[in-house]
Amino acid sequence: MRRLLTLFNLLMVAYVVAPIVLVVWMSFTPTMLFEVPIRSFSLRWYEELFSYDAFIDSAWLSLRLGLISALAATALGFLAAYGLVRGRPPGAGALLGLFTAPLIVPAVVYGIAMLQFTNLVGLYGAFPALVAAHVVIVLPFAVRTLLASLEGQGPELEWAAMSLGARRRHAVLLVTLPLCLRGMVSAFLFCFLISFSEVTVTLFMAGPAHQTLPVRIFNYVSDRIDPTMAAVSALVVLVSVALVLVLNRLGALAAVRK
Amino acid sequence: MGGAPAGLEARSLVKRFGATTAVDGIDIAVRPGEFFTVLGPSGCGKTTFLRLVAGILAPDGGSIRIGAADLTQAPIWARNIGLVFQNYALFPHMTVAQNVGFGLAMRRVPRADRGPRIARALETVRLDGYGGRRPSELSGGQQQRVALARAIVIEPDLLLLDEPLSNLDARLREDMRSELADLKHRLGITTILVTHDIHEAFSLSDRVAVMRAGRVEQVGAPTELYELPANRFVAGFLGPVNEWTGRVGAIADGTAEVEFAGLRSCRVPALAGWRGGDEATVILRPERLGLTAASAAGEGAVVGRIDQVAHLGNLVNYRVAAGGRALLAQAPAGRTGRFALGDRVAVAWDDADLAPVAP
Amino acid sequence: MISGAAGRSALGIRLGGSVWLFLGPALLLMLAAYLAPLFDTTIVSLHPNRPTGIDRDSWTIANYLRLLDTYYGEVLLRTLRVSLLITLFSVLLAYPVGVWLAGLGPRGQAWAILVYMSPWFVNAVVKSFGWTLILGNRGLVNRGLQSLGLIDSPLRLMLNETGIVIGLLPGHFLFVLLPLWAALKGLDGNLRWAAMTLGARPWQVFLRVTVPLTLPALLAGAIINFTMNMAAFAAPALLGGTRTRVLSFIAYQVNLEELNWPFGGALAVAMLVVTLGFVMVAQGLTRGGLGGGRR
């Protein structure tokens, strides 16, 4: 029985990783065509990629966008999670629902809404609008991760600090925040990862000056297909895997499953 | 700070959570320097009371005074209270010394003065030299003592202990209890202990308040409570008890003759309001019941058969079926005078040990 | 009671009114950059589209009536069909994977879950491209089967709904697997033994104990899975082809190629309503019927 399960899972794993492995493999082809299996090994498309400014620019943009939105989302997420856990305001359930709504509401819907709305308020293609959208998209992950870490902490430590004479801000800064550090780092990396690979909303609303890496890849692929995109994808996979490994060490992946 | 110890006066305290009233009009006055325990089963409102005093919760009614100051609306950080939590609530990211020094830092005690005070506090709880450790490197008992040091280093007006020993295993609890008893004498801080453990309460306290369902049932010194419980709840809560209900006969000079079906009649101090013919309840602690072999039954003894024996190490509990009742008796475990299940025994008692209780 | 409420903030231990200082920033962001755009789109969808742009002075429900047209109805049905199929397969596959995972050691679990998570961290465009290398007429599968002599002409594995299902399943499967895995891990092991001492066979234990206890988690995952399927955009575009368009791609076309924002808005609203409607029904089922009494 167990053996059967293991066999099944091996097949399943193969199914799950096959396209990714194939793309990475494809990035080493020396020819312009996609032929599986590749006959020899070459770094030609990586060289091509690094001499291609547009991809590099997009990568920087994605990096910047990811860092800013992850930072903002972590900060907002911490404040919100703190308010929800310690304040238990009326309608806390509805508020949590709102903060995590971007998980349920289809990204296309939000993309359309942002496309139309940024035009309405005259911020179409503005970087801050893009940041705002990315913060909205990643906020659910930050709130959830930090909610878990705050709930795990309990209020006693803060009470202890306050009974020793600390004001709330001191208690939060000196006790709660340091103890949430692991959660903060996880939330940050998580948000970065999501923002870094977000394509749908960005495709709809980002102005011409802001083509993130995934959008650049999407545009590139709709226009031409050569192994350059396999190379850039392989690099993105590499970065993602590295981040995921860090996240895994931090035990943060468990927070997604709720 | 650090002057003469202050007392606590809680007057008609009320705290509701939605529809339930957790604290229902409590009046408690703790004398300066006193070690006062609030005792009660879980859910009786004792922790809520403690949190009201600490300032973690705000009362829905009533007032709290510490010393001369009315602190009912004062924020927690302004109350100068030492608080020891059930789970210690040590800051896991700080060393022991940083934990203990936290309150001093918050009080802006100059850095130079903090060191000696931290050292002194750690010395008081016999943890000198542990300042550089992390809480996670300490045993439960040591963590407990750090929590204590952290609470007393700020020289609080009032020390609040929330079931401080309940997370320790039996032996450690015994040690900590005696240590607390020592500390109590050395520090002289007004202390309120909240617990459900009678031994803890009795071995440490000057006075104890027994709580039930948000109200104080009785306040008094431990022996007073044990010997003269105000009612059946207090009597039963403080330990196993024989509770007999009978009928009042003649009352003379404050002493009533009470008739118990199946037992002999007894002379009991009459409660105010008893009349001839009334139902009366008296209690008798098991250790006051004497057991002898049935053959050696004295006058007034009741003969019965042992139907349950429980050995507790230093004590033996017996249940005797006699006169249609189950009588509980406790005797020291000794080589002699042991009885076995089914033995016929005579049960005797002194009427002076009977305490009348209100229903 | 009034003094209690006032006292609460005075004490400062409860957040009281200052809770809004903490919730405020996130709430403002969600209002300004989430609810407002969604609201605006709803409004836009009620205006007519003119060659010169959106006519904000008149109101109409024509954009919604257009949704009833057979072409869009078909697209909607297809989207629902594909989404439900993926959810169904995900649920079916989740138990064998979840049970196997729960039986591994902690390190093994961490690695295995990482592998199952990997598609989630890879751009949908890239994954879809990988799938075309596998599923295409001259892809790995068809060439493999042909060289084995099992088929003469290539199987059509993409540019249809099959392609969308195959391509979306691995990434979205995760959202069913993770909650189920957590629930399986949280299951009290003694329940198994208890059931077995009472005479249940392993498969009976699975059906009568494991499944009922993990069903709420499974359904919660299935809901997320479904919404993800409904929203998927890049993969259906690349794997479904021009004949097999799904709602999200049509929405893209209408908004970005035809530039008909009012109708695009109506498509968005319809998508939102359908998705949330399904979620609510599913949640009602979970709460009322299956998970009744829990929590």
Next chain:
Amino acid sequence: MGPIRRSSFLRLAFGAALAAAAAGGAAAQPANKTVYFLTWGGTVQQTLEKEGWGKKFTEATGYTVQLVPKATGPEIIAAAVAQKDNPQVDVVQSDLLPFLSGDDQGLFRPIDVKDIPNIAKLASVARINPNAIMTYGDVMAIIYNHEVFAQKKWAEPKAEWGELMRPEFRGSLVLPPVNTTYGLYGLITLARVHGGSEHEIGPGFDALKKLAPGIVEWPTTFARMGQFLQDGSAAVGFYSSSSAAEMARRGVPVKYVVPKPLFFTGTAAGIMKNAPNPEGAKAFLNWWISKEVMTFRAERYGNVTMNTEVTSNPIPIAALNEMQRVDYATVNARRADWIKVFEREVLPLK
């Protein structure tokens, strides 16, 4: 609340929230040194970014060009319309047809020889209207995978549009869908081949319906079509001759024929009204239609360029006089209806 009041309220609320950040973002961008060029990726991207012409532009004028690539003509114009009130691109280039519909919406500003001297060198057909010029164009071609043809022993296609209807091509065809420019031209062409025209489109649809079941896929872009032709999933399609040449250059085993009558697909360019960098835009457009750049496009990509000084055009500009003329106004007016018919009656046929 009326729509105008509401919109100004929202503008205020949202604008205020992000104003500071927006100001920061704007300041961070290099002021007026960059020309944003909204057009396809593909060969234009290759020219500017990989083949070094972007750098040459900078050397020549001091401006830098930033390409804003979109996949199809309608998407290019859609992107332009989306930023109509607050343009972020300067120069727009797309298929003639969507470009003209964009012009109808008032996207573009007048351009003339005073600002852009090279306009004088363009052929007269290139001066479409005061706001638009044709830069270059392509002739439509039937593209086929010659390896598949050899294998199946099919005759090479003749230079006639009717070849598309050959029965053996069933199951091997890839055609662009009608909602793309090339698909639209395909429809018109098929209508003409069968006795109709853009005014009488019925025969075109009849032909498409006949072809539809034998069509592997309706790829929306040249890249997608190339993929199908490359891996042998399909053998015959049609697209522009320059795309076909590029496909062959990339190693895809395809050849192409240009059927008569010639069907010329023009590429139009113009400058956005209120472009953020109007001077740069003029400089770029002038440079883009210059003899050097256009000669390169003609030689490298087989474009039929409109610059009369270019001598290496694959087809002499004079030949364009015999080309099919399309009534753009009619086509633009009917386009939406045709797409509807296509989506409902042709696409579902398998």
